[in-house]
Amino acid sequence: MPVETNTVAPAPKWDTTTTPGPTAAPPVSDPTPETPPSKGRGWLGWLIAALVIAAMVFVKMKYFPSNAAGGDKKGAAAGGKGGPGGAGGKGQRTPVQVYVVAATNLTDEVAATGSVLAEESVVIKSELSGKITSLNIKEGQSVSKGQLLFSINADEAQAAIQKQQYNIKLFRDQERRQRTLLDKEYISAQEYETSNNQLLTAQADLQALRATLDKAYVRAPFSGVLGLTTATVGTYVSPGAEITTLSRVRPVKIDFAVPGRFAANVRVGDVVSVLDETTNKKYDAKVYAIDPQIDPVSRTQPVRARFANTGNELRPGAFVRVNLKLGESETALQVPTEAVIPEASGYSVYTVKNNKMVPKKVKIGIRSDKVIQITDGLVVGDSVIRTGILQVKPGDAVRVTK
Template sequence: MKKRMVIMLVCVGVLLALLVGFNAFKAQMMKKFMASNAAPPATVSAVTVSYQVWQPQLMAVGSLRAVRGVDVTTEIAGLVREVRFKSGDAAKAGQLLVQLNADSDIAQLHASQAAAELARTVYMRDKAQYEIQAIAKAQLDADAADLKSKDALVAQQAAIVAKKAIRAPFAGQLGITTVNPGQYLNPGDAIVTLQAINPVYVDFYLPQQQIGQLAVGLAVMVESSSFSGRVFTGKITSINPKVDTATRNVQVEASIDNREGRLLPGMYANVKIDVGSSRQHLTLPQTAITYNPYGATVFIVKPGSKPNAQGKVLPEAQQVFVTPGATRGDQVAIERGLTAGMQVVTSGQLKLKNGTPLVINNQVQPAASPNPMPQEQ
């Protein structure tokens, strides 16, 4: 009986030992399997956070306007006798542009002048007779009134004749005209556009919060998509004393040097105004920041702690919260959360989580220009 009990205990012990050994072997194999099947490293681009000097700027989109601009029209109806300019010419102030047929008006002017001369002759003769008491004072007064009336008719007719000669009201650049000799013009019909474009005005709007940073004489830089990379300079000439109650924006006018005549009225332009002194900001490309309901985050690159299956220790990703500030083109200033010298992932964040091993490849970097320009694809 004792012998059977001993044999049973030995068998139970051997069975327990085999069970414990099998579990230990299983755990070891599972650990090895998991180690060999760890997540592969993620390939990302990264940049080292550093301070950059920023010049505070106010930016807006404005519309160009001529200092003086008008569509030249006729005040009086008439038949075009002669066109004295060509499309695109530069006109001087007072230059004759179009001459309307004024033959009948000139003839009427001559008749009025003859009547005025006769009235003047009668007045001078009656004045001499009045001095010798040959006529009454009432007759002389009637002659004087008739002379003034005739002179007024001469001035009226001369004004009508002058209106038949359509002149440039100021110096500027003429546009394209479709008026031809023999064409009949009615009052108000447009003949040609006349624009004084040196200098040229740019009108733009800024929020009322920025009014305190504005002042007449402040330098302005203007860029147009028509002239890529070209910057036109000017200065603020006027600030509207009234804020728009619908938008809470204030209108600003600036005068831009346009001696080459490249900027044309009606074009839109990007306006930049330097305000205040330059500042230093920790700067990142905007692609480095991920926004979620909890805030803005970035992935920083930290040294790895464990070797991979090949025995290499790769850097790892760690997610941190940051406070972004002002933006400048493709760049964003970081106010809190990072320090200079940290390495931050700039692309490939969607496949990362805390502890993901990283392979950094900076052959292609996301755009980080302070003054990006549109590109045609």
């Protein structure tokens, strides 16, 4: 068997005289994560950082001088020259305006809205159906009690009355004969009672017919002033049809309500001031009735006063403003509204004592749009800060300005 032999070819030899030999590949270096900045970018970053620091220092010195001006630490700590509490630190004190508390006159009033009502008022209606046969209504004119206003055709009622009168005459004669027979014991007592009952029933029916006839003639139930009407003679009306109104306007009533917390302070006989917004004139009315119950919806106490209205100054239905005086004090303490600070636990004010701000808790009473009564927490002579309240804190030095 022929034996195959593997021969290794010799490596080629390069002729260095004509062709240069192969060169080794350059070594592979590991890639770097960042390229170091150039010198130009380095100095630019430092410049930006320096500008930012300079801006922060400027803002600090400009808008926060109290913290930055600490050069004279010894004088600031001792409150001497250069410190905010010393003679040279007046520029550091917060300027404020104050109100000096003094005793003033105060009237305790309750303001309410009210309506004017007629002393008496009624809608004149017809109780019967029929045609109006006479009409004596003069619109807007005064009438006296009992004066005839209008009448309705009552021919049927008059005929029914006449018929019933004939029946009564017949029943009366029967009752007389039955009584004679009863006395002689010709009839029983029951027969006589039946006859007598017919007579009594007929008499009662006659009274009912006369009452119906009276409804055909409508008269004024009281003296007053008539309203407008659209009825004329010949108008057919039904029961309940409105003909006109009648009102008594001298005097008039003033209806108003006060908050429930003042209910105990209202008394019969109290004088209230009534302002008519149409003429801007004030009148004095007197309380004559107080509702015994507080309205459960509005939590107010209904009150009613009376005004003479001799000159027809107030008209029923008008809207008025009512001021009820509950009391008057000559030693009340009041401060401007802007000086009182509402808090979760009540109210407080800022006062000035030894040129420093001192807060005080107070209790308020009557208030208006300009002043508030202080019932506890202040005394006469206290200086209450009214401006610059948001710029001061307890213990801060302040400077009182005019």
